[in-house]
Amino acid sequence: MAKVLVVTSGKGGVGKTTTTAALGAALAQAGQSVAVVDFDVGLRNLDLVMGAERRVVYDLINVVNGDAKLNQALIRDKRLENLSLLPASQTRDKDALTDEGVAKVMDELREKFDWVICDSPAGIERGATLAMRHADLAVVVTNPEVSSVRDSDRIIGLLDSKTLKAERGEIMEKHLILTRYDPARADRGDMLKVDDVLEILSIPLLAIIPESLEVLRASNVGCPVTMNNPLSAPARAYIDAVRRLKGDPVPMTVPSDKKSLLNKLFTRRAA
């Protein structure tokens, strides 16, 4: 049975779409069949980050309205054949999403894939609540910064009250991914420390993604960071996150791109 995962945050620009693409690709690289679904109707981005913007014909709204079949709208990734994208519509808005239509699409996706990853829009309105509604588990993306943390706290409250799982009286499984983390700046007190964020949000930590140019570089070429440069620090953090999601106990570290002093000396001598 497929697992439906929502990537959400409340605040915009914290890395939901990057995280959706990276987790989707990493799960697919690990052999799972994965669909990533863009719920940001009207402001779609996931197609760009996945490098599929030139192949969009039908979108989520077409499928919700019954104008197209799910298979017509799904775009299979060129690099990973077990990774598919269901893009959002850019010309409509969130009001075009109906409860019944979304429920039908999610049921169909569950039958076809091992993992369905929903990229939630920012905010707490219709788009965001519908993206989380059918989820089995949630990944909350947060920057180490007070406004992002408070918005995430608000979203966790909604995950515990507005989802189907919560309404059935079950506990929604929630994980935190802390993005754009810079250990040096956290040590100087310029950003919140990991423990501060965990103390406020009190949900388990899934990964710490270090601030890195690799993330920007990957978006610009339209390739999830875990595929574009699997050895980069953010990619390793996302790959570890996927292993933890699948139940492997992986010790929590903050991967770094910086080479150690010994490494530097070694490369200099070799050159």
Place this chain on the structure above:
Amino acid sequence: MTQPNSRPPIRFRGRSFMALVLAPSAPVHDWLEDLDALARRSPAFFVGRPVILDVSGLGLDRVDLAGLVTDLKARDVTVMGIEGAKSGSLGEGLPPAPAGGRPVDDVATPDAPTPVEPPRAPRSLFLDQPVRSGQTILHLDGDITIMGSVASGAEVIAGGSIHIYGALRGRAIAGASGNPDARITCRKFEPELLAIDGLYRTADDLGPERRGQPAQVRLDGDSIKIAALE
């Protein structure tokens, strides 16, 4: 910061009352006779009761409306507001139109003696989950105990005391139904706003002394006192 002031601060309290709604039916003259019959059975029925007059559907103009209010006054029914009047028919000398009324059950007429509701015993509310930003917990019947934290942007309102076994980062409003003995306790004191029995302080007014420490908040006369929690 609020300026130090020798006079006690002005307090604002919300309070809701239940008003009796009288809705006369046409013709008004016959309806008044029925009312007289009711008053004969129970002479003191309207004494001390706030009454709202609902005239929707009657189409009374200003003069008729004033006459009806006078007729009611002669029967010891004091009208405090008029609902459903035509626009422009209210004004000087007539009670205002109330807003925001919510219907409740019919009030028993004196044929059946009104059952006296026993005062509700205070009840405690226990929360095992943290209170998240944007959530409001409202419990006017007694104390609230929260096993987790109250986040920034969350709000807890209790008729009695509030006990928080985590951090208080949001708003805590205790004694909201008029209880000056209510207290607020928490393990980590970082509130945005505190209030007991209508008297409030914002974070800006509190100073840094107890910040981040276990603390208890209570009322001493007209000032909010914050002490360490031993």
